[in-house]
Every structure is written in structure tokens, then in C-alpha cells.
Amino acid sequence: MSDQVIKAEDLYDFVKRLMMRCQVSDVGAHYIADNLVTANLRGIDSHGVGRVKRYVEGIRRGYIVPDVSPKIVRENSVLGNVDARDGVGQPAGVFGMDMAIEKAQSEGIGLVTVFNSNHYGFAGYYAMRALEHNLIGISLTNSEPLVVPTFARNAILGTNPISIAAPTSKNRPWVMDLATSVVPRGKLEVYERLGKRIPPGWATDERGTSTDDPARVLENVLYGYAGGILPLGGEGETHGGHKGYGLSLMVDVLSGVLSGSNFGPDIIATKDGKMNHPRVGHFFMALDPAFFTELDVFKRRMDDYIDLLHTCNRAEGCSRIYVHGEKEYEMHDLRTREGIPLDAKTAESLIEYSKQFNEAIHFMS
């Protein structure tokens, strides 16, 4: 099996049909497919259709419940708390974010937490939903333990991402979406596949010290042995590892502790050898810049800031200064035109499901 290329709409269509065959509702399947394919289009392949396998297996094992609807448990004009009832993360996430958006449109702000959810894909997907309403969007989620707190030996924290999107006029919107770890797990997998050593300061081994062996880290993490990925800022406090640790914890406090969901090491699908609902928590916020200043003024100021960053002096040997989201928008344009490349492993697993569920998949090549 070799790498494949597939058109975005064909990939979306296949993933949606597959999810519906797993008892996910039409609208739920739409959001899963749209979220995963959008990640691929934007070049965030770590959160693309390579995840389909985990969702199908999660439904089969029972820790993801395919056919439940999110339920509002508390609500006022600006706040909400939503029970995702162990359902699929994407429709629960959209439900929460859209609730925040609706409140922000009427009151200037909306803040909604979601508990008892599952993996919701890439965080930026939700933040970006605010853009078409000229709102600032914020999306946070906790996630399975992969990251070691400063001076600790075990992975306690998730890669717990922070995403914020802000509208602009002339430039593409500013979309920041970052894991609070130095690197995502997917980066270690790439180095392992290429037989490369990882730089010091990315991950620790089972003694809790920095290692250059990606295979060892991935195995340790997979089997729940000690060690893991380091928080943004790296090992110890010299380069601010305690700051990345703090940011990851902040995301967990706002997504997990506050919402009433699981947090820290409890966000796992297997506990004491048995199936366990991970009970992921999300945090969504929408904010109307038009409350604080004129909307046009805000958007122009965002444009000015982006222009300033684009045109400021570059460090020796550097050819371009990026703003967040820019590389992803360019990749989105490219892959919309030329199709989405899938690595052999991902293509293979989709073909396997195509056979199992008797749903056709059409590659370009």
C-alpha cells in the first residue's frame, strides 16, 4: 500500500457515511467528517482522518456513545453547562460553541462548558465558528494524559490546546491553535517513522529525564509507563517548562474541573483493564468586539497588527514572518485544489473500513 491522494469532498462523504453506519446521527456524522477533513485541508494531519479508527473503535468498545444528544444542564443569558452524555465530541463541541455564539450575539459574551464528552478533533474548528458572526472565538479542551508536569515522572496532563480566532477585514482571520506541550504526539511518530532522534527537551523517558528516543517515549506512553511529552518550555524551569505546565493545567481547570468533567489522568478509555468513559471537558467562549469598540475599527486594528508583523525586519537567514493560521489557510487553498494526501497507514485503515462497512472510497490516483 502506498500514499494516496483524495478530493476533500470525497473524503468528507466517505467519513460521513462511515460514521452513520456506526449509528452516529446525520448531523453528528457531518460534524465529525467536516472537522477531520478540515484539519487535513489545513495541514493538521495529526487531527485529520487518521483519527477515524479511534472513533470507530471507541464506538465499538462502548466508551463513545454514537446516538445521544447533548443536554443543557445549567444556563443563563451568558453562561451554559452542557452534558455531552459520553457522546461523540464534535457535535457536542459545536453545540457548546454555537450556544456561546448565540449568547454573545445578544449579550456581547457567551461562555459554555461541556462535560462528559469525547475527543473533539482540532480546537481551532470551534474557535473559527465565531468568525462568520464577527466574534472572537476561544476553544479549550482537556485530553488524555501525555504530558509530564515539571519535575514529575508520569504523564498527568493532556496536550490541552488553546485556540483563539479573531476577525479581520483585509487579511485572513487570525487563528491561533496550539497544544500546550512542546510538540504533539504525532511529531514523535513522524521522527520514529523516519528513524530520527528527537531533540533534547521534547520528551522524557521512564526515569523522567530528557531522551532522544521517540520509540521509547511512544511505547511508554502507549502502555502507561512513566515518562511522556514535555510541556511548552521543555524540561525543568530553565526555559520555562513550568509555564507550559501551568498553561496545560489552566486548560484543564477551565475545561475539566470547572465543567464537572474528568481531569488529569482520568481521561482514559481503559481503567484497571476495563472500558472507561474518558469524559473529556471543553470550554468555549465567544466575545463581541463591537461591544468594546466599533467592529470596523477592531478589524482594521487586527489588519494593522498583522501587516506590521508581516513587514517587520527578519532575523538573519529567515525569509518570512508568519502570523498564526496563515500557513493553514494557504494549505487549505492548495489541498482544496490538488486534493488531500494520505499516508499509507491512514489510507489502508480507510480501505479496511470501506470493506467492512461496504462503503465505497474514491482516491484520485
Added chain:
Amino acid sequence: MSDQVIKAEDLYDFVKRLMMRCQVSDVGAHYIADNLVTANLRGIDSHGVGRVKRYVEGIRRGYIVPDVSPKIVRENSVLGNVDARDGVGQPAGVFGMDMAIEKAQSEGIGLVTVFNSNHYGFAGYYAMRALEHNLIGISLTNSEPLVVPTFARNAILGTNPISIAAPTSKNRPWVMDLATSVVPRGKLEVYERLGKRIPPGWATDERGTSTDDPARVLENVLYGYAGGILPLGGEGETHGGHKGYGLSLMVDVLSGVLSGSNFGPDIIATKDGKMNHPRVGHFFMALDPAFFTELDVFKRRMDDYIDLLHTCNRAEGCSRIYVHGEKEYEMHDLRTREGIPLDAKTAESLIEYSKQFNEAIHFMS
């Protein structure tokens, strides 16, 4: 002149009197003194009374207006935008944070931005004000350009801190307060004073590449030459420097762009050789956990998380795992008992002002 030790209450009293002699109101002087001395008590000496000189000089030069009151320009039941009118940062910050707290007590959330302000001291001071009301507090501010965006040559961004404080029952509250740069400027000053080289990945020189020479960086930054401190994650993208760059920009978008204040390189006190109001922007949020879950449950879950972190396995050679704010609370206890040590340079400048303003200062030694 040698190092000195001074009782917290004597230091507070002196700084307050000094500020009142500079035409700051009684309440304004209280918040400046309380903010700076609290920073010293907590061991955050970079934001302690060493800053008095900048405030006095700022008032003398006219870019800080000592005797104005903040003015609410927009407000609804949950949001506010406040014009600090180029006044002192601390009373404007407290005004904004307390407004957010009041709204959160009635509506579950309050979010207030402040524009046209000045340096407000340490960010955690404001976030912590939420704790006594059993609220989560968040405090962000932009600040003078010291930090170089990824691949850029010049300092465009501030060290733009993020602070969040969350209430607990049994444990000390969780108080995170971090600059979004690898290190604060104060850290480079310490290395320079000791004649030590700085680790690679902390700062860049005028070519935009990592340097180990703290004196060179400090001089470059002081005179507005190229180079500066690196964002959390360090140089380039290998260790996530683009993430620290994004977090710093996020703080500036929420504090500066959104509030209608200055942002990026405009937050300076001298422009084209003339006095310039820096027009710093702040962002404050208070959130009531009791809206989302029972207050006791939230506090117990925070305690559980902190206990878990305290007792998890430690990396080889590490003796203790900290949570954020813990070191600072311990230092607060110690310095409340034993007094606040002031380095010779800081003590000297306070004695100089003591003479100029004819206000007595009493050291312990």
C-alpha cells in the same frame, strides 16, 4: 551601600507616602504600594519596589498622570470598557478587576477591559482579588516591546503575562502568573550582574540570532536596537517558539487591540525623541464556579488535583513537584516574618527619594 532588609508594613508605608507626594490620590497610592510590596513579599522582586523609580520618573516626565480617575466608557450587566486616562496602572487595574468581580457575583461572569493605562505591576495581584469572593480570576496585560516574534529581528511584543487564580478549600489557592516570554528582563539583569552567560534560547542579538551575552541584549533593548527576549518555546519553531509568540499576541489582542488601547511596538514612553503615553491595555475576567457546579465540589476538585500533583512520582533527581503560586505563598510567609531583602541598587534609589521628598524610610538592619 549594601543590601538592606525592611519590614513589609514599613516599606508599604514609605512607598505610599512617596506616591502621595507625587500627587497620586490616597487610594491610588495605596494600590501602588500594596501591589509592589505584595510582589516583593511573594518573591517576585522583578515587579517589586524596584519599580518605584519608573513610576516617579513617569509622573515627572508626564506620561503617567497621577491624579485622574478611571472612567467607564461602555458597560452592560457582564461587560465593561474603562478609560484609565493615562493614569497610574494599579488603581485603574483594581477598578477594572473589581468591576468584573461585581458583575460575576450577580451574573456568573464579568469581563472588563481597560485602555490608556500604564504599567500595572504584577498580573497575579488582580486575578487574586477574585479569590476572596470564591471566583476564578483572570488578568492579562500588554507591555513595552521586549520580545521578538518567531523569525523576526526586532522586539515587537511585550512579555505580556497571563494570570489565573482559582479558589480551593484545604490547599492554598492555585495562582498562575507567567510572562509569555522564556524569561523576564529581570532574569537577564541578574545574569549580567553576576557576570554569567545566558543559556541559548533565551534572547537574540541585533542579527536576530540566539546569544549568550546578557549585557548586549539589555543594551539593545534599552536603546531600541534590534534583538530581544525570545517568546516561550525559544528560537524558531523547534521547541515551540511560535506558540509563545502566539500566546503573547493573544494577550495583546485581548488587552490592547480589543480595548482600543495601544498595542505592539507603540507601548513606549518615548517616541521620536518625545514623551509618549504608553497606553497600556488590560483584560480582566471573573467567573463564578458555583454557576457550573456546587462551589464546594469545585473547590474540592481543585484540592484533589493539587494533591494529585503533589504526590505523583518525581523525575529522577527531583525532590518536589510544585503547583503554581505555592513557592510565592511560602515566600510570603517567610518575608512577612523576617522582612523583605532589598538589593543595594533598589535600597539606594529609595533612600535617594527619601531625601528628595523628605519622607523617612526605616530599614531593619
